Amino acid sequence: MPPRRRLFAGPALRALRQRHSLGQAAMAARLGLSVSYLSQLENDDRPITPMVSDALAGAFPLDWNPADAGGAAHLATLRAAIADPLFADLPAERQSLERAAEQQPGLAERFVRLHAAYRRSEEQRLIADEAIGSGVPGGGRLPWEEVRDWFHDAGNYVDPIDRASEALADTLDAEPIPDALLIHALKTWHGVDVVASGDETTAHPLRRxxxxxxxLTLDRAMPQATxxxxxxxxxxxxxxADVIAQVRHEAELVSGEARRLLSVGLANHAAGALLMPYVRFRESARACRHDIDRLCQRFGVSFEQACHRLSTLQRPGARGIPFFFCRVDMAGNITKRHSATRLQFARFGGACPLWIVHEAVAIPDRILVQxxxxxxGVRYVSMAKGLVKPSGSYTRSPRRYAVALGCETEHAGDFIYADGLDIASRAAATPIGISCRLCPRSDCDQRAFPPADRAIAVDPDLREVVPYRVL
Structure with missing residues (x-):
């Protein structure tokens, strides 16, 4: 067996400590090391041992990224794959995984690729099942579905646009960026004047x-953050415009309407990245444990905008917590969705009725947690809040909806909304599914339809919550 490669990562370790504004004594105490030992590690006088790497991963789960691009990279991806509940009966100890990644790197890589292919096929199967169950002919995608799935496949993060927007924010050099500065930039850079819509008794487009x-004409009734x-x-x-056009050109979309919708979506992504620049927003989010109200105050954005931006923090080498995010209307339709977690949303129809987001729609301006x-078997901490967008007139109904943001429980310590929840209790978790047509649970009191892939039995002499048994 070839000797184990030793990992020297002094500069990365020092950069990590400085990024968190820690002195050597504070860093050593957090890792359970002596100051002299930490100094030797930072000066590459000693290698990073597996024990030290584990301590770093525990103390800085989103930041510690060993400079070793070989075995450590294989190990990280292998650990992520084997965390799937599908492999619950397999050994997941670091030593066993390290041995597999180092002794058989090719096999480890193929295992990861096979698992990724399995996850993709499962998603495609769910899409087909939903299409059949919902009656959508052929499961064909409408233009907005093409764009939605494109962003999902991109991880809800578009690197060239995000970085270009961040550079533009540095040029404006203000936090939060005031309306007056944006109006001034539009005028001086592009010769664009901004006016408010006229007659307040008449409905106007939000933006023209x-x-x-x-x-540029904006509806005077819209909230300031909008x-x-x-x-x-x-x-x-x-x-x-050139960056957006290049990304749109490289996207494999079928219809012209989908390409135009993608341009709008890319501009929205860029607008969010301009108002909430990646590095500053990520650092602020982590410092306040993802307290969305505090993020709204600092960056001058709405609750929904801050939630959405948190779900886009997927920059390689500087990822944020993997969140899922969605927006649900009064009828339970999911009108916006993305998941960087293992949780996937229903492509057709609504979400599980047991999910707290449905209750949040009916209770505006109150945060609910679940x-x-x-x-x-994967558990999640969810936060949901009902929101109301005023119309500016009694004759026009306000828009009512709810947004939800959540993460897997392994990140609960960095998610302020998990405080007070009994994460360790198995009985405390609400059993939810993707949708009734895809959920395999046979004992759910809220089931609206039987699973699409399961038979049912009906007993005329027996009535429970639903009039059938799932076989």
């Missing part, structure tokens, strides 16, 4: 851009 006249977002949207649409468990 007249390219020939260089005139107005700021539309100003940012227009600025990045013009300032980053510990939930999916049929595969």
């Amino acid at each position: 851009f007249d390219r020939a006249r260089g005139l 107005r700021r977002f539309f100003l940012a949207h227009q600025l990045v649409s013009l300032s980053l 510990l939930a468990e999916t049929p595969d």
Whole structure:
């Protein structure tokens, strides 16, 4: 057996300590090391041992990324794959995984690739099952579904656009970026004037851009955070037009409408990245344990915008917590969704009725939390809040919906909304599913439809909550 490679990562370790504003004594105490030993590690006088690497991963789970691109990379991906409940009966100790990754790196890589292919096939099977169960002919995708799935496949993060927006934010050099500065940039950089809509008794588009006249008209009734977002949207649409066009050109979309929708979606992504620049937003989110109200105050954005931005923090080498995010309307339709976790949303129809997001729609401006468990045994901490967007007139109904944000329980310590939940209790978790048609649970009192892939039995002389038994 070839000798185990020793890992020297002094500069990475020192950069990690400085990024968290820790002195050597504080860092050593956090890792359970002596100051002299830590100094030797930072100066590459000693290698990073597996025990030290484990301590770093425990203390800095989102930041510790060993500079070794070989065995450590294989080990990280192998550990992520084997965390799937599908392999619950397999040994997951670090020593066993290290041995597999180091002795058989090719086999470890193929195992990871096979698992990724399995997850993709499962997602495709769920999509097909939903299409059959929902009656959608052929499971064909509408233009907005094409774009939604494109963002999902991209991990809800578009690196060239995100980085270009961050550079643009550095140019503006303000936090939060005020409306006046965005209006000034539109005028001086692109010759665009901004005006508010006129007659308040008449419904107006939220945003209208007249390219020939260089005139941007915004509905005067919209909330300030929405107005700021539309100003940012227009600025990045013009300032980053070439970058957006290149990404759109490389996207494999079928219809012209889908490509135009993608342009809008990319501009929205860029607007969020302009108002909430990646590095500063990620650091602020971690410092306040992802307290969304505090993030809204610092960056001058809405609750929904901050939640959405948290779900996009997937930059390689500087990832945020893997979150799922969705928006649900009064009818239970999922109108916006993304998941960086193992939780996947229903492609057709609504979400599980046991999920707290449905209750949040009916209770605006109150944050609800929930510990939930999916049929595969993975548990999540969910936060949901009902929101109301005013219309500006009694004659126009306000928009009512709820947003939800959540993560797997292994990140609960960094998610302020998990405080007070009994994470360790198995009985405390609410059993949820993707949707009734895809959920295998046979004892759910809230089931609306039987599973699409299971037979049922009906006993005329027996009635329980639902009039059948799932076989």
